[in-house]
Amino acid sequence: MTQNGQKLQEIPELTEVEREHARALLRQLWRRGTEFLGVPYAILGGAMSWLSERHLVSAISNAGGFGVIACGAMEPHALAQEIAATRLLTYRPFGVNLITMHPQLQDLVNVCLEAEIGHIVLAGGVPSSAVIQRIKEAGAKVIAFVPTLALAKRLVQIGVDALVIEGSEAGGHVGAVSLTVLAQEILPFMREVPVFVAGGLVRGDALVSYLEQGASGGQFGTLFAASTESIAHENFKRAFIRASARDAEVSVQLDERFPVAPVRALKNAGSRRFLTHQAEVIQRFQAEELTRKEAQLEIEHFWAGALRRAAIEGDVENGSVMAGQSVGMVEAIQPVRHIITNLVEQAVTRLACQQRHYVADKVFDKVT
Numbered sequence: 001m002t003q004n005g006q007k008l009q010e011i012p013e014l015t016e017v018e019r020e021h022a023r024a025l026l027r028q029l030w031r032r033g034t035e036f037l038g039v040p041y042a043i044l045g046g047a048m049s050w051l052s053e054r055h056l057v058s059a060i061s062n063a064g065g066f067g068v069i070a071c072g073a074m075e076p077h078a079l080a081q082e083i084a085a086t087r088l089l090t091y092r093p094f095g096v097n098l099i100t101m102h103p104q105l106q107d108l109v110n111v112c113l114e115a116e117i118g119h120i121v122l123a124g125g126v127p128s129s130a131v132i133q134r135i136k137e138a139g140a141k142v143i144a145f146v147p148t149l150a151l152a153k154r155l156v157q158i159g160v161d162a163l164v165i166e167g168s169e170a171g172g173h174v175g176a177v178s179l180t181v182l183a184q185e186i187l188p189f190m191r192e193v194p195v196f197v198a199g200g201l202v203r204g205d206a207l208v209s210y211l212e213q214g215a216s217g218g219q220f221g222t223l224f225a226a227s228t229e230s231i232a233h234e235n236f237k238r239a240f241i242r243a244s245a246r247d248a249e250v251s252v253q254l255d256e257r258f259p260v261a262p263v264r265a266l267k268n269a270g271s272r273r274f275l276t277h278q279a280e281v282i283q284r285f286q287a288e289e290l291t292r293k294e295a296q297l298e299i300e301h302f303w304a305g306a307l308r309r310a311a312i313e314g315d316v317e318n319g320s321v322m323a324g325q326s327v328g329m330v331e332a333i334q335p336v337r338h339i340i341t342n343l344v345e346q347a348v349t350r351l352a353c354q355q356r357h358y359v360a361d362k363v364f365d366k367v368t
């Protein structure tokens with residue numbers, strides 16, 4: 001069975017020997033990722049503001065994946081507390097995701113280094129070489145997001161240790177390009193460091209196809225947001241279970257003079273009101289009631305605190321229910337361990353089947 005309750009295509013009598021062989025193949029395929037992260041499975045829990053805290057992060061690491069705390073807008077002392085609290089729940093490695101434009105980035109980096117966090121993920125913009133060097137000199141690894149091959153090469157040159165390529169299918173803040181395209185643009189040409197793929201993934205067999213293209217592992221967000229251990233409000237989780245892929249839309253920008261950060265979230269009353277809000281602000285700008293800067297700020301402020309409103313307070317009609325297109329395949333609230341076991345078993349089944357076809361083809365070649 002898959003995590004969305006559908007039956008996997010039955011393969012007659014996949015033997016334990018075949019599965020064991022496939023497990024060895026999987027270990028080989030994602031070895032670079034597992035060794036880099038120091039975990040049995042190269043499955044990263046994508047950091048999600050408000051949700052990737054001690055419970056979810058420790059559950060992912062305890063199940064053999066790699067949990068990542070989302071620092072978001074946290075102050076340094078709050079991050080220190082979260083790291084300490086997570087350590088009480090797991091002995092396994094986990095990372096911390098920092099947003100590069102956080103005004104206290106330097107202090108947050110220091111908190112991570114003092115706590116001997118081994119992997120820091122820098123998100124939300126291109127990290128400076130000073131920050132990268134500071135982290136590396138202290139002996140920690142830097143993981144960064146890249147939207148193009150050119151930036152990937154540049155960041156590796158200035159010391160980034162691993163990359164995440166995230167397709168526009170993902171939940172939360174997104175780029176413009178799908179994972180299918182990013183993978184072809186970047187994976188064949190970036191062998192210097194491990195590359196993890198993200199965006200739209202919910203199945204282990206899909207992950208295998210990216211590992212075969214050269215990825216070292218996968219990052220999953222939407223799939224874990226509705227897990228049992230996620231502290232998301234019940235309404236938020238239920239919204240995930242109800243939603244289909246088409247409900248997870250990218251925020252719409254009405255006027256190119258007033259840019260809107262592209263965020264993928266479930267459409268709701270809030271996202272509809274955002275359109276009229278933009279139209280009203282633009283009208284007030286045109287009537288010279290607002291300066292351009294004031295109008296931009298009014299548009300940006302619309303979503304302030306909106307993820308917390310939906311994810312923690314449960315107001316899924318007016319808050320921002322950030323979710324990726326894969327939300328349509330999230331059909332039950334399941335424990336993290338179950339989700340990770342499923343991902344691994346789907347990957348193993350896929351590899352075992354491929355291997356069987358390969359062996360069958362060899363026999364066929366011999367007799368013909």
Ligand SMILES: Cc1cc2nc3c(=O)[nH]c(=O)nc-3n(C[C@H](O)[C@H](O)[C@H](O)COP(=O)(O)O)c2cc1C
Nearest residue numbers: 046047048049123170171172199200221222322324
């Ligand atoms: C609710 C939600 C909040 C997120 N918050 C963050 C964040 O704070 N920082 C970040 O780097 N990525 C964030 N992401 C992106 C995830 O880390 C991950 O890369 C993404 O969810 C992967 O794609 P998927 O949603 O298709 O699995 C968020 C995603 C979701 C669904």
